[in-house]
Amino acid sequence: MNITGSMTQVLLIEDSSQIGFARRTAQRLAEQNGFGESDAGRVALVATELASNVLKHALRGEIHLRVLPRQGDNGIEMIAIDRAQGFDLDACLTDGFSTGGTQGIGLGAVARQADVFDAFADQRGAVLLARLYPRSDRQPDLAYGVSQHSLHNDPACGDVWHLAYHNGDISAMIIDGLGHGEDAERAARAGEDAFARAPFSAPTLLMEDLHRDMIGTRGGAVAFAQFRADRASLTFAGVGNIGASLIAGGKSRGLASHPGIVGGQYRKAQPFDYAHVNGHLLIMYSDGLQSRWNLQDYPGLAHRHPAVIASVLHRDFCRGRDDVTVLVVALEAAHG
Template sequence: MDMNLAASLTQVLRLDDASQVGYARRVVQKLAEQLGFSATDAGRAAIVATELSSNVLKHAEHGELHLRALSQGAHHGIELIAVDRAQGFDLPSCLADGYSTGGTQGIGLGAVSRLAQVFDVHADAGGAVVLARLYRQEDTARDLRIGVSQHSLHDAEACGDTWHVTLGEQRLSALVIDGLGHGEEAERAAKAGAEAFAQSPFNAPEYLLGDLHHAMAATRGGAVAIAQYDRAGDKLTFIGIGNIGATLIGGDRTRGLASHPGIVGGQYRKGQVFDYAQVKGNLLIMFSDGLQSRWSLNTYPGLAHRHPAVIAAVLHRDFCRGRDDVTVLVIDLETVHG
């Protein structure tokens, strides 16, 4: 049975005052309850939110807590990512139990790593990104090594970017759409395309692009990129129209995926499908033009081996243009099993 992962906007909680730690804790606990977490599991999420937020204030004085609901069919979870831009993050000390971040239980990030089913961290001269994913204890779904950082311009309710990932037996299909402009009309265009994609995500890419073009014709249109991975054939197929960036990263090898100019739902020449072989174990990164295109994971020692959610958050932190909606989708192709 195919599994669909659909766009969920990243909620950004600003952290520059101690009072915001309590607010973050309440927001996370409320979300956990809405997702059907038990009182014990919701309390676990609240503790993690408190410690992550306090850690940012302790080491950086200001930063952000990124919050996102995770849904895998009937399985639900919460993703929390603490982001700061401070130098001097003392990772060994923070991971030690009993290390207090000030005004908290002093349980340290080491204990947070045990409260969360998924924990990862990347620290460099630009700051730190700490990931915690928590699932309901009764859920048995495996964590998917897929990360996304999606933010609307000025944290508006409407986002003109969207994404969708469908996982099947030995295959994956991923979509990123950037509706022209931003705001409600851009969001309407992107959603129209995503709904068409979800109907038949494993159709041949050129025909699938035609379906999206038809669905988006009554909207302002947008940029579209579709990537399909076939594990059995160890091949990735890509088609793109407009300014969605895409990159394959495997070891020291980086391959940019080519798109053509045009507007899906408007005008474009027939899209060309590109095939990329020997991609097993690669990272696939797709991003809207709210992110600068001139970046390289090679400048971040060890980052390529971190959880895709951490990679997405670091790229967003360092390369967001700040004048448009932004989406960064990072997929470890190893998440597609045989």
């Protein structure tokens, strides 16, 4: 299964009229992706409660929307993000706790409507995740999360990400085309096409394939990681400034890339192998994200859903002067 990356749709929530807009936008996205009336209604309900919760306790924030591609029916992901202090997550999860402008069903009821619900809150703010799938689709949720945004909301994004799942194995990639805008995106998409054809092939050959297909474009930074479930091992290859870390047990290991530009000039990318990584988190990110983050500064965050982790890192460490992508993958045997 190949998952072609897409940008995160951001809905600003700072007045009550935007609650209705968020509801309609999420419901329409669900309907466009095969959700029936009842399932689309669940999406609308969850969007309404998440947006209302943001407005009530934080006064302003965002709802991040994206489609979750799957082999069967697609899913819908909604993430409420704010920077409010003192959010009482336990109270909000209690049925009957009114978030203002709603029936007061509480986030506990929202959690029951969603197929996946997770949250993280501290003095920096709150991130609430809801993933919904058609009730007829019983496939397991894939444990990854991504937050991708273009500079100044440009419709073109020079960052591209891609995920491949096969018999429990996972291959994850980020390309950052040089600069930003259409030419940067064209370079990155050329590399993604090459990656998608053979995401589990030998790393050195795969990087050469990307290089060949990116010649004639601006080129870019490339990194990919291949997880082999049967060996619980990870192979990482990178050229340029894509950051990557393996995290487990409160410890973080940085994954090294080589200098150069894929599609331009680089020396052969020597891959690095990492053993015993089952249960680890893989975090990859373009240089639109600052590299000085440390998950230990967020007690408990490493145990939250990867989509929550990606959103927290984007919220707190986005540079704001380039396209940005944060991809978080739980390294565990997955079916796809």
